[in-house]
Amino acid sequence: MARERRDRGEGDSRDNALVDFVVKIRRSACVVKGGRRFSFNALVVVGDRRGKVSYGYGKANEVPPAVEKAIKEGEGNVQRSKKIAVRGSTIPHRVIGKYGASKVILVPAGPGTGVKAGPGVREVLQACGITNILTKVHGSTNPLNLVKATLAGLTQLRTKEDVAQLRGVQL
Numbered sequence: 001m002a003r004e005r006r007d008r009g010e011g012d013s014r015d016n017a018l019v020d021f022v023v024k025i026r027r028s029a030c031v032v033k034g035g036r037r038f039s040f041n042a043l044v045v046v047g048d049r050r051g052k053v054s055y056g057y058g059k060a061n062e063v064p065p066a067v068e069k070a071i072k073e074g075e076g077n078v079q080r081s082k083k084i085a086v087r088g089s090t091i092p093h094r095v096i097g098k099y100g101a102s103k104v105i106l107v108p109a110g111p112g113t114g115v116k117a118g119p120g121v122r123e124v125l126q127a128c129g130i131t132n133i134l135t136k137v138h139g140s141t142n143p144l145n146l147v148k149a150t151l152a153g154l155t156q157l158r159t160k161e162d163v164a165q166l167r168g169v170q171l
Contacts, residue, residue: 018078020046020071021123023055024143025063042066043143046074047127051083053154055124055147085157089131092160097153101140104149109134120146128154 023043029036040063047053054077058069085092090108097104104121109132115125117135120143125133137146164171 018046018048018075019127020044020074021127022067022070023120023123023147025066040066042070043147044070044074045123045127045147046071046078047124047129048078049127049129051086051129052078052081053084053124053128053151054078054081055151057144082155084128084154085159085162086128086130087159089129090133091130091154091157093157095153095156097149097151097156099149099152100142100145102142102145102149103138104146104153105136105138106150106153107134107136108132118146119143121150123147124150124154 021044023045026041027038028041029038039059039061042058042063044056044058044067045053046056054074056070056072056074056077058066058071058073060066060069087108089111091106092108094105094107097106109116111132113132113134115122115131115133117125117133118137118141121135121137124147125135160171
């Protein structure tokens with residue numbers, strides 16, 4: 001479930017288009033004197049499909065306000081996030097992202113492969129703009145940890161130019 005959102009700002013509106021994906025909605029219950037009081041948690045991934053992606057986590061007594069809070073937090077985090085190195089429609093090299101007990105392996109794939117990923121990982125990659133990639137998850141499948149592990153893996157990506165600059169050589 002993707003929705004296209006537009007930021008309020010100067011310049012071309014296409015440059016500011018953000019897309020958000022609802023990854024998980026959880027219901028939690030608090031037992032009180034009169035029965036159970038339910039609240040909802042929403043995990044949302046927000047990105048611009050050009051290399052900037054982040055997540056938001058919102059809590060409220062109803063689902064729509066929880067999703068809106070998560071989207072608002074995610075949009076703020078996208079503005080502060082670093083752009084991810086994407087080579088065409090895939091990633092430049094194999095990388096492993098870890099967070100907690102979750103481990104996500106991201107492998108570049110050829111054109112026409114598509115996004116071979118499970119829930120949580122798929123939304124992050126789609127919001128980032130990656131269309132051809134293979135993934136494998138080891139360990140915990142907690143959606144929040146999978147999103148964080150995928151983002152950790154994507155931030156480790158480097159282009160050939162970055163590596164050449166770090167080594168002090170010219171291509």
